[in-house]
Amino acid sequence: xxxxxxxxxxxxxxxxxxxxxxxxxxxxxxxxxxxxxxxxxxxxxxxxxxxxxxxxxxxxxxxxxxxxxxxxxxxxxxxxxxxxxxxxxxxxxxxxxxxxxxxxxxxxxxxxxxxxxxxxxxxxxxxxxxxxxxxxxxxxxxxxxxxxxxxxxxxxxxxxxxxxxxxxxxxxxxxxxxxxxxxxxxxxxxxxxxxxxxxxxxxxxxxxxxxxxxxxxxxxxxxxxxxxxxxxxxxxxxxxxxxxxxxxxxxxxxxxxxxxxxxxxxxxxxxxxxxxxxxxxxxxxxxxxxxxxxxxxxxxxxxxxxxxxxxxxxxxxxxxxxxxxxxxxxxxxxxxxxxxxxxxxxxxxxxxxxxxxxxxxxxxxxxxxxxxxxxxxxxxxxxxxxxxxxxxxxxxxxxxxxxxxxxxxxxxxxxxxxxxxxxxxxxxxxxxxxxxxxxxxxxxxxxxxxxxxxxxxxxxxxxxxxxxxxxxxxxxxxxxxxxxxxxxxxxxxxxxxxxxxxxxxxxxxxxxxxxxxxxxxxxxxxxxxxxxxxxxxxxxxxxxxxxxxxxxxxxxxxxxxxxxxxxxxxxxxxxxxxxxxxxxxxxxxxxxxxxxxxxxxxxxxxxxxxxxxxxxxxxxxxxxxxxxxxxxxxxxxxxxxxxxxxxxxxxxxxxxxxxxxxxxxx
Numbered sequence: 001x002x003x004x005x006x007x008x009x010x011x012x013x014x015x016x017x018x019x020x021x022x023x024x025x026x027x028x029x030x031x032x033x034x035x036x037x038x039x040x041x042x043x044x045x046x047x048x049x050x051x052x053x054x055x056x057x058x059x060x061x062x063x064x065x066x067x068x069x070x071x072x073x074x075x076x077x078x079x080x081x082x083x084x085x086x087x088x089x090x091x092x093x094x095x096x097x098x099x100x101x102x103x104x105x106x107x108x109x110x111x112x113x114x115x116x117x118x119x120x121x122x123x124x125x126x127x128x129x130x131x132x133x134x135x136x137x138x139x140x141x142x143x144x145x146x147x148x149x150x151x152x153x154x155x156x157x158x159x160x161x162x163x164x165x166x167x168x169x170x171x172x173x174x175x176x177x178x179x180x181x182x183x184x185x186x187x188x189x190x191x192x193x194x195x196x197x198x199x200x201x202x203x204x205x206x207x208x209x210x211x212x213x214x215x216x217x218x219x220x221x222x223x224x225x226x227x228x229x230x231x232x233x234x235x236x237x238x239x240x241x242x243x244x245x246x247x248x249x250x251x252x253x254x255x256x257x258x259x260x261x262x263x264x265x266x267x268x269x270x271x272x273x274x275x276x277x278x279x280x281x282x283x284x285x286x287x288x289x290x291x292x293x294x295x296x297x298x299x300x301x302x303x304x305x306x307x308x309x310x311x312x313x314x315x316x317x318x319x320x321x322x323x324x325x326x327x328x329x330x331x332x333x334x335x336x337x338x339x340x341x342x343x344x345x346x347x348x349x350x351x352x353x354x355x356x357x358x359x360x361x362x363x364x365x366x367x368x369x370x371x372x373x374x375x376x377x378x379x380x381x382x383x384x385x386x387x388x389x390x391x392x393x394x395x396x397x398x399x400x401x402x403x404x405x406x407x408x409x410x411x412x413x414x415x416x417x418x419x420x421x422x423x424x425x426x427x428x429x430x431x432x433x434x435x436x437x438x439x440x441x442x443x444x445x446x447x448x449x450x451x452x453x454x455x456x457x458x459x460x461x462x463x464x465x466x467x468x469x470x471x472x473x474x475x476x477x478x479x480x481x482x483x484x485x486x487x488x489x490x491x492x493x494x495x496x497x498x499x500x501x502x503x504x505x506x507x508x509x510x511x512x513x514x515x516x517x518x519x520x521x522x523x524x525x526x527x528x529x530x531x532x533x534x535x536x537x538x539x540x541x542x543x544x545x546x547x548x549x550x551x552x553x554x555x556x557x558x559x560x561x562x563x564x565x566x567x568x569x570x571x572x573x574x575x576x577x578x579x580x581x582x583x584x585x586x587x588x589x590x591x592x593x594x595x596x597x598x599x600x601x602x603x604x605x606x607x608x609x610x611x612x613x614x615x616x617x618x619x620x621x622x623x624x625x626x627x628x629x630x631x632x633x634x635x636x637x638x639x640x641x642x643x644x645x646x647x648x649x650x651x652x653x654x655x656x657x658x659x660x661x662x663x664x665x666x
């Protein structure tokens with residue numbers, strides 16, 4: 001089939017289909033073998049999981065503080081496509097999915113009812129419950145995603161390699177990646193990703209079934225879950241075929257909004273003050289114990305608990321790493337490594353902690369202070385945890401219906417998005433792979449989820465995540481080595497070239513010696529003579545597509561900002577102040593010198609941003625209107641926002657005079 005890597009796609013697909021066949025024909029023996037495999041991996045490689053995941057987090061921190069932090073994921077003049085607010089929202093959307101809805105209540109309550117150590121139902125058990133939830137869903141998960149996302153973004157956007165897993169190993173293997181070494185890396189990534197997504201889909205369908213049962217629509221049962229998987233997978237497949245992706249994207253944006261509104265609803269109607277208190281205490285406890293919990297292997301007490309919880313999560317996050325890593329790489333082009341690590345590591349983690357506190361601590365509060373019943377209900381049926389908690393609050397039928405619809409939507413977008421990522425890897429980094437193969441992978445995700453539920457339910461899902469993640473963890477270690485190797489080589493190549501500062505001549509210093517014509521009336525000149533900055537967002541319509549938007553940005557700097565700066569510089573020279581101008585395609589700076597020292601600076605930096613979106617598979621630039629933003633930065637980091645109609649040459653001159661006047665006033 002044209003457009004795919006047949007070796008990678010057929011081999012990975014064949015291995016997964018073989019798994020499906022064996023599990024379907026030999027269900028009971030296969031289920032027993034699944035349990036044995038999990039025990040063997042945890043017993044022999046548990047230390048490796050703990051060590052590598054802790055290492056990925058330390059690697060992320062090291063990159064943040066290292067001299068490499070200023071290197072961009074892209075060319076030196078690339079600018080981010082999304083504003084900080086849009087970027088943070090999309091990072092959270094990458095991590096907020098079926099898992100948070102399934103475990104947001106269930107995990108804290110299960111730890112509270114069955115603590116790893118100590119007595120159940122006590123304040124100590126409650127504190128440890130939240131500490132474990134924060135451990136499993138906090139910095140370590142995003143340290144894993146950073147390792148993959150940063151490697152993909154760096155090699156794809158800075159070195160123009162295909163956006164696929166094997167590209168991250170180019171410094172180690174070179175052109176051999178075109179052969180079997182590269183094929184093997186991508187096969188491992190596809191198998192791990194598919195089983196990770198299937199694990200999420202399996203958890204999701206269990207929760208959908210529980211929600212429909214709570215609403216009195218469908219009873220809980222294996223047959224019902226198989227039907228639900230078939231129906232929802234079919235919807236995901238139709239979205240991939242029929243081009244309704246934009247509708248799915250809008251639905252996912254509404255899903256994000258619904259999730260935040262549900263969070264706010266539970267916070268306001270739940271024990272709000274108690275939740276704020278526990279959030280502060282839980283964050284402190286998490287940070288205090290983080291060094292120990294990061295390396296805890298429990299060698300003296302056995303690893304059974306570790307296998308069901310920490311090992312499962314580490315395997316699950318590693319399985320999801322190609323999917324989430326590719327997502328955050330695609331939305332982070334133009335960011336520096338330091339921006340990337342800081343944003344990805346802290347923004348989604350903070351919101352995740354709030355989520356677990358609001359839902360998990362509300363459930364624990366019910367059990368400790370409001371008559372109890374939560375722990376018994378969750379232990380009896382884990383997928384019902386969220387609905388049991390919502391039942392204790394007003395409007396429970398409405399909120400339960402919303403939660404069920406959210407899980408369904410996450411199911412559809414996860415299957416569709418996951419199939420796209422797998423297809424991109426199987427197509428050698430092709431961003432527009434064939435629809436037929438995308439359908440195949442979407443259907444296969446649903447089939448594997450169904451088979452895992454048939455073989456062993458929740459335990460089989462956990463085992464699949466832990467098992468398939470093991471080889472990809474080795475690949476991730478090599479990705480770290482490859483990234484550091486390339487960063488060191490780049491640093492040895494010498495510092496980045498930067499645009500030279502152009503001194504303003506007696507007449508403003510235009511290139512070619514021609515005097516710059518003054519603009520407007522003499523009012524601003526009079527104000528400037530009478531005297532002897534900030535970040536502004538100026539949104540203006542830009543042509544559709546990134547190329548057109550960036551071209552508009554460069555034109556704005558060259559035709560509007562630079563002439564305005566030269567007018568200002570010429571007048572300052574006449575008044576006895578020396579000015580220097582620094583211009584590049586997307587930036588312009590004006591520095592005023594007094595007695596050879598910098599007195600005041602006024603910089604304009606223009607960027608092209610893509611409109612806010614959450615759904616991964618439909619993040620295409622075609623047909624969308626990009627926006628131009630112009631940031632004005634003053635000395636000292638002061639910022640402000642100008643209205644969109646203040647973007648002309650005269651407006652910039654008058655704004656400079658106003659800001660310079662404030663500075664002189666200080």
